[in-house]
Amino acid sequence: VSEADDAAVPLGLLPWQRPVWQRVAHVATSGRLAHALLISGPRGTGKRQFARVLTAALFCRSRDAEGLPCGRCADCRQLAAGVHPGLATASPEEGKSVIAVEAVRGLCERLSMTSHDGRAKVAVLDPADALNLSGVNALLKTVEEPPARSHVLLISERPMELRATLRSRCQQLRLPIPPRAQARQWLAQRRLPADGASAAGLPVAEGAVDAALDAANGAPLLAWELLRDGGVELQRGWSRLLGECAGGRGDPIEAAAAIGEEQAGPFLRWLFVFVLQCLRVPGARAEAAAPLRELSRFAEELVEQMRRLQANARPQLVLEALLIRSRGMLALQLQSQDNP
Ligand SMILES: [Zn+2]
DSSP: OOOGGGSSOOSSOOGGGHHHHHHHHHHHHTTOOOSEEEEEOSTTSOHHHHHHHHHHHHHOSSOOTTSOOOSOSHHHHHHHTTOOTTEEEEOOOTTOSSOOHHHHHHHHHHHHSOOTTOOOEEEEETTGGGOOHHHHHHHHHHHHSOOTTEEEEEEESOGGGSOHHHHTTSEEEEOOOOOHHHHHHHHHTOEEOOOSSOTTOEEOOHHHHHHHHHHTTTOHHHHHHHIIIIIHHHHHHHHHHHHHHHTTOSOHHHHHHHHOGGGHHHHHHHHHHHHHHHHHOTTTTTTTSOOHHHHHHHHHHHHHHHHHHHTTOOHHHHHHHHHHHTTTTSHHHHHHHHOO
């Protein structure tokens, strides 16, 4: 099962993880970190990333003032390249749902071997709720009598499914769903993969950020995955429908139905951002573009329709009204966006 935590996000602490980090950093850097840690939290909160930063901090030779790894020393580089001799991981094999007991035994053996320079050793079990009874039993001895400078990191979305004998021996670190404003800010700074229109990537439309966070129950990495994999397609679909209506080729009533009542809010916010962007680049095809005054009037109407939607107007009618109104308005900008 792939997890959103693995989305391509640069390695480092995520903003909402800072309070949890501050709780472990000072004990980690003074060598007093618990031997077994259970890193839990809902899907998309960055458990795996947190475990990577913590692992790096345990190995790193020049941590910063916050106890964070430098990313440049030999240990950090080995870890980034996936070849650090002090790290062992166990996960279910491809197509399996349980971590094989042999893998757990191998992990414990590696932890018990004395490292040649007395440095830290880390074992990661991911996800730890994929341990069966034999796996837990194989791990218990190591957790109860940990070899010097060894740490076992258990990653789990469902910590309560872990056997109590194991769970009770772990220090628990729970990663939270961040406040909406923090999640929104983090997503707003990200760029969607470029699709030819812009090499630097595309900013996420404000409405799409909220829609994705709603769909992800507030978990930022999951929201990011939705935006990256589905959002671009969704917005491309909207852009095509709008282009057809604006160009007079599409039927606004059918297009409104295709967008769907549930997506009316996100669509309106996306359209608003799009219109504002058109207003900001008047130089582009100015000779053919809809007059700017018309566009700003359309933007005002959009705001009015957003208000109607909030006041419980029927979404379908709001969408239809806007799509009818868009005729002749945005066709050229949409064409130039599709064919850069
Ligand atoms: Zn380092």
